[in-house]
Amino acid sequence: MKPGNLLGTSSISFSRPVYIESAASVVGQKEGEGPLKDKFDRICQDSLFGMDTWEEAESSMQKETASLAIEKAGLAIQDIRMVFAGDLLAQTIASSFGIAEMGLPYYGLYGACSTMGESLSLGSMCAAAGYGSHILCATSSHFATAEKEFRYPLGYGSQRPLSATWTVTGSGACVIGPAAPKNNFGGQKGCAVITGITTGRIVDFGFRDSLNMGGCMAPAACDTICRNFRDFGRTAQDYDAVITGDLGEIGQKILFDLTSEEGFDIREVHQDCGLLIYDNKTQDTHSGGSGCGCAAAVLAAHILPEIAAGNWKRVLFVPTGAMLSKVSYNEGASVPGIAHGIVLEHSIVPPKNSPASAAHLSGKS
Amino acid sequence: MKPGNLLGTSSISFSRPVYIESAASVVGQKEGEGPLKDKFDRICQDSLFGMDTWEEAESSMQKETASLAIEKAGLAIQDIRMVFAGDLLAQTIASSFGIAEMGLPYYGLYGACSTMGESLSLGSMCAAAGYGSHILCATSSHFATAEKEFRYPLGYGSQRPLSATWTVTGSGACVIGPAAPKNNFGGQKGCAVITGITTGRIVDFGFRDSLNMGGCMAPAACDTICRNFRDFGRTAQDYDAVITGDLGEIGQKILFDLTSEEGFDIREVHQDCGLLIYDNKTQDTHSGGSGCGCAAAVLAAHILPEIAAGNWKRVLFVPTGAMLSKVSYNEGASVPGIAHGIVLEHSIVPPKNSPASAAHLSGKS
Numbered sequence: 001m002k003p004g005n006l007l008g009t010s011s012i013s014f015s016r017p018v019y020i021e022s023a024a025s026v027v028g029q030k031e032g033e034g035p036l037k038d039k040f041d042r043i044c045q046d047s048l049f050g051m052d053t054w055e056e057a058e059s060s061m062q063k064e065t066a067s068l069a070i071e072k073a074g075l076a077i078q079d080i081r082m083v084f085a086g087d088l089l090a091q092t093i094a095s096s097f098g099i100a101e102m103g104l105p106y107y108g109l110y111g112a113c114s115t116m117g118e119s120l121s122l123g124s125m126c127a128a129a130g131y132g133s134h135i136l137c138a139t140s141s142h143f144a145t146a147e148k149e150f151r152y153p154l155g156y157g158s159q160r161p162l163s164a165t166w167t168v169t170g171s172g173a174c175v176i177g178p179a180a181p182k183n184n185f186g187g188q189k190g191c192a193v194i195t196g197i198t199t200g201r202i203v204d205f206g207f208r209d210s211l212n213m214g215g216c217m218a219p220a221a222c223d224t225i226c227r228n229f230r231d232f233g234r235t236a237q238d239y240d241a242v243i244t245g246d247l248g249e250i251g252q253k254i255l256f257d258l259t260s261e262e263g264f265d266i267r268e269v270h271q272d273c274g275l276l277i278y279d280n281k282t283q284d285t286h287s288g289g290s291g292c293g294c295a296a297a298v299l300a301a302h303i304l305p306e307i308a309a310g311n312w313k314r315v316l317f318v319p320t321g322a323m324l325s326k327v328s329y330n331e332g333a334s335v336p337g338i339a340h341g342i343v344l345e346h347s348i349v350p351p352k353n354s355p356a357s358a359a360h361l362s363g364k365s
Numbered sequence: 366m367k368p369g370n371l372l373g374t375s376s377i378s379f380s381r382p383v384y385i386e387s388a389a390s391v392v393g394q395k396e397g398e399g400p401l402k403d404k405f406d407r408i409c410q411d412s413l414f415g416m417d418t419w420e421e422a423e424s425s426m427q428k429e430t431a432s433l434a435i436e437k438a439g440l441a442i443q444d445i446r447m448v449f450a451g452d453l454l455a456q457t458i459a460s461s462f463g464i465a466e467m468g469l470p471y472y473g474l475y476g477a478c479s480t481m482g483e484s485l486s487l488g489s490m491c492a493a494a495g496y497g498s499h500i501l502c503a504t505s506s507h508f509a510t511a512e513k514e515f516r517y518p519l520g521y522g523s524q525r526p527l528s529a530t531w532t533v534t535g536s537g538a539c540v541i542g543p544a545a546p547k548n549n550f551g552g553q554k555g556c557a558v559i560t561g562i563t564t565g566r567i568v569d570f571g572f573r574d575s576l577n578m579g580g581c582m583a584p585a586a587c588d589t590i591c592r593n594f595r596d597f598g599r600t601a602q603d604y605d606a607v608i609t610g611d612l613g614e615i616g617q618k619i620l621f622d623l624t625s626e627e628g629f630d631i632r633e634v635h636q637d638c639g640l641l642i643y644d645n646k647t648q649d650t651h652s653g654g655s656g657c658g659c660a661a662a663v664l665a666a667h668i669l670p671e672i673a674a675g676n677w678k679r680v681l682f683v684p685t686g687a688m689l690s691k692v693s694y695n696e697g698a699s700v701p702g703i704a705h706g707i708v709l710e711h712s713i714v715p716p717k718n719s720p721a722s723a724a725h726l727s728g729k730s
Binding site for chain 2: 002003053088105110111118125126130131199201204325331
């Protein structure tokens, strides 16, 4: 049996679903005061995570999250066959230093804030093809490292336009594999599986405003969502939720306009991790949350548990990324976007004696 | 049939070899004056490649190389199912801007100078699993963008220690897939196939000298080479060549010592792309060439044609990367290394009427 069927120009429908064995989230203080505060595994009040620099803090947070995901899956580090990880920093130092000490086979990724989608795409392709029983997908972002990397020194206290988003201090990690989780997913009745992917393309609408990331990324989100609908022969009604990574309020409005032009109305099912993680009105986060860690932590803390519990039968998870560096920005280059689509579905965990590879999908009717 | 068999903790032996359909290389003036000058597809005398900035120059070079590889495979852009690409710059802007205009499904990678190994690993896993008929793997580096990103402004004319390497201005790209190339590889009798991979791990020996990259990367190269030998049950005698990416003279010496300690003598078969691309004595390149583009351009221009011609039956290609950013370096962090191993073998191109998937390996006896 082939691991997956190719759909359209850029989607794969897996022949057997890939199980999410576990998921973990670790966030900072501000995220721990937001609407999802009761759902994260750990909230760290010290934004330096006990380290000396912001970069070490992010590495430490990512490693802690990855370790927790492995532990929650009932596994040891050496059970992990390969790691797909990345972050926002130059040369992805948070991941290479964070995951380094684990000594695991490692693929470093850069997809800006879409990295959790990229890691789950590559991880699920490898799991479906039998390249490993347990694959770790992880990513992180940190407010202070991202401000330093992309914007201004924190000490300047620079004013932010209302279109700006607030980079999430957080990390999310999942262990995925071809067989059902040892433990039910977080004590839920069922679990979440990946049944398909739609690979992102770089879409450049010529936006040059790095303080309006939602605007830069909305065209890429639209492109991926519409290709997913067409490749799988679906519409918004076939999903309980279509959840983008970090478009924020402004990006969401643009996304609605763009998808309408393509003939799809996603208003009723659309959610955005950047709008779920903060209360913009009381937390002064302007357009919403952003960063690799935004989509990843909301996935682990909120989306996957909702799917495992059966509250959502099928979700399209679409982390969104803005491709820029301070060099390209200062040279006047535009900010292209990319978004990777992951089809997540509710599954009943098969009884212990049944073939591990037979998933019992309870697809959305 | 499974796409591949798992060996050891981190290797895969593909059930059917993955074909390299085409390869292209584009380099700068200095590389075009070195020992491999007659082998590159294109040598550009203008180090700005007709653009206004070094970053645009590198993007332009990478796109030109990718386009040429597609053309040499007898394909159109829309025949490519997905792209695996990366570079050395912060947020991998050379790739995201270079490949962006192609509008192809895209996975951005960061593996420092090991990126060609990372892209071929992921590309070959996807090709073997049937996730695409034609997959593009590309990477690049540029002397001027790398100096700006990692070292000092060119205008300073900073002096370089003899342990330093010279970043190659160059790009290499391959189109790979599960079926034999339409055309024989570059007019050769045979072609090159990927028969296995050994995924790299991050190895940190605590080196802190960013001007001795060979020393930083040698432990990772040793780790990957020894794991490859053990996982596949081979020794150096089973390969016609073991070719690292950019260890240079100093890194090579350290590699020989480290592999000897592990019980393997690779002196007779070892080569290094960084030592092949320049004549260190006459070109003032100190320890040798380096950069993503070094391994990629030497692969496309020299290694693959030698394999396709049957001069080498089996080669272990091991691009090596040093994981650092100027932030991590300035904060006093060490420089860990990573190396990805690709097993390349000579194959006879099957006759047009035979099943495309049946490779005819002429393995090293």
